[in-house]
Amino acid sequence: xxxxxxxxxxxxxxxxxxxxxxxxxxxxxxxxxxxxxxxxxxxxxxxxxxxxxxxxxxxxxxxxxxxxxxxxxxxxxxxxxxxxxxxxxxxxxxxxxxxxxxxxxxxxxxxxxxxxxxxxxxxxxxxxxxxxxxxxxxxxxxxxxxxxxxxxxxxxxxxxxxxxxxxxxxxxxxxxxxxxxxxxxxxxxxxxxxxxxxxxxxxxxxxxxxxxxxxxxxxxxxxxxxxxxxxxxxxxxxxxxxxxxxxxxxxxxxxxxxxxxxxxxxxxxxxxxxxxxxxxxxxxxxxxxxxxxxxxxxxxxxxxxxxxxxxxxxxxxxxxxxxxxxxxxxxxxxxxxxxxxxxxxxxxxxxxxxxxxxxxxxxxxxxxxxxxxxxxxxxxxxxxxxxxxxxxxxxxxxxxxxxxxxxxxxxxxxxxxxxxxxxxxxxxxxxxxxxxxxxxxxxxxxxxxxxxx
Numbered sequence: 508x509x510x511x512x513x514x515x516x517x518x519x520x521x522x523x524x525x526x527x528x529x530x531x532x533x534x535x536x537x538x539x540x541x542x543x544x545x546x547x548x549x550x551x552x553x554x555x556x557x558x559x560x561x562x563x564x565x566x567x568x569x570x571x572x573x574x575x576x577x578x579x580x581x582x583x584x585x586x587x588x589x590x591x592x593x594x595x596x597x598x599x600x601x602x603x604x605x606x607x608x609x610x611x612x613x614x615x616x617x618x619x620x621x622x623x624x625x626x627x628x629x630x631x632x633x634x635x636x637x638x639x640x641x642x643x644x645x646x647x648x649x650x651x652x653x654x655x656x657x658x659x660x661x662x663x664x665x666x667x668x669x670x671x672x673x674x675x676x677x678x679x680x681x682x683x684x685x686x687x688x689x690x691x692x693x694x695x696x697x698x699x700x701x702x703x704x705x706x707x708x709x710x711x712x713x714x715x716x717x718x719x720x721x722x723x724x725x726x727x728x729x730x731x732x733x734x735x736x737x738x739x740x741x742x743x744x745x746x747x748x749x750x751x752x753x754x755x756x757x758x759x760x761x762x763x764x765x766x767x768x769x770x771x772x773x774x775x776x777x778x779x780x781x782x783x784x785x786x787x788x789x790x791x792x793x794x795x796x797x798x799x800x801x802x803x804x805x806x807x808x809x810x811x812x813x814x815x816x817x818x819x820x821x822x823x824x825x826x827x828x829x830x831x832x833x834x835x836x837x838x839x840x841x842x843x844x845x846x847x848x849x850x851x852x853x854x855x856x857x858x859x860x861x862x863x864x865x866x867x868x869x870x871x872x873x874x875x876x877x878x879x880x881x882x883x884x885x886x887x888x889x890x891x892x893x894x895x896x897x898x899x900x901x902x903x904x905x906x907x908x909x910x911x912x913x914x915x916x917x918x919x920x921x922x923x924x925x926x927x928x929x930x931x932x933x934x935x936x937x938x939x940x941x942x943x944x945x946x947x948x949x950x951x952x953x954x955x956x957x958x959x960x
Contacts (some may be wrong), residue, residue, distance in 0.1 A: 723770020
């Protein structure tokens with residue numbers, strides 16, 4: 508049985524709510540003032556609080572502040588006969604789950620209570636999972652690039668500003684988000700992830716903002732969206748560069764106003780959400796197809812994660828970490844790498860970055876026959892054969908012009924990848940006219956988008 512605490516200075520309101528809630532199976536506790544309500548919380552914390560705003564002495568806003576200061580994470584639904592949007596925004600900003608205007612509608616009250624309690628159960632499960640996940644996947648690395656990333660996290664985590672993380676696939680963008688979350692004041696609130704590339708176009712609004720039952724074909728029940736689930740915490744918009752333009756416009760509005768409406772709903776939901784976004788694309792150019800107003804809104808604080816090929820000194824640390832971690836999970840004995848194997852892995856370019864390295868260690872733990880992993884135990888590494896073949900081709904060229912063309916194409920492809928395939932930035936870095944670079948891209952058939960990993 509869930510316990511509801513009613514804090515309201517009007518006796519009639521307290522008794523009416525007690526009758527309604529007791530009939531619905533809730534245990535009810537009552538307090539006629541803010542201090543009395545805080546005393547009840549201190550002695551036996553309820554599952555949820557119904558809190559009046561306008562009370563003599565300590566008002567509802569002060570109660571919300573005291574609850575937060577004392578470390579109580581009890582969901583609060585604010586009720587007031589002086590309802591307006593400013594009051595609702597202020598209540599949510601101070602930690603309330605929702606705002607209901609008096610006189611209270613019985614059906615809406617009961618639905619809001621049910622949604623709030625369901626929401627709390629989801630958040631509780633998420634917090635447990637997040638702590639377990641972060642403990643098992645820390646940021647590993649001592650290279651200069653990783654030191655800069657860790658310093659960045661230390662500086663930005665305590666703030667409330669939006670963060671944009673860029674980098675190739677597999678570099679660990681989601682780990683940076685978790686580190687920011689764990690080091691922020693929102694660590695005890697949810698971290699909700701949305702893979703923007705995986706949401707079908709016609710379901711974007713429902714996925715992000717939720718929908719009411721019957722709002723469209725197939726909406727057989729109410730659904731809470733990601734923005735609402737992340738209330739009080741952090742919303743991680745992964746692969747934001749792959750979000751369609753219509754969805755970008757809706758996200759921009761929600762981020763700027765901290766409010767939205769569910770699909771098919773008439774009530775405005777006010778949320779307190781910090782946004783962290785990530786992409787493997789360069790969104791700064793108008794040629795990217797990404798709304799520049801949304802880019803500037805997201806790009807308040809930004810960090811680029813270096814690829815593993817630029818962190819050679821971290822490879823041994825990562826191999827050791829994943830070997831110990833995966834061996835524990837697979838309940839098997841860790842293996843050792845001999846010096847020749849380590850030399851090969853250090854020289855490999857790791858196109859799949861840290862994710863590829865982890866997958867390789869897992870494969871070796873399962874398939875390698877001996878305690879010491881030797882070069883013969885390694886699979887054919889994707890890209891390694893091609894690199895060797897290209898180097899061999901360079902030196903097998905029969906004339907200088909062929910060698911010059913092949914090496915120029917390889918060099919330009921490398922520079923495009925280094926600049927996240929942004930042609931304007933690449934041409935500027937090379938001191939080359941953009942039109943000339945476009946001609947060479949066509950001439951050599953170069954890629955202008957990252958490869959899928």
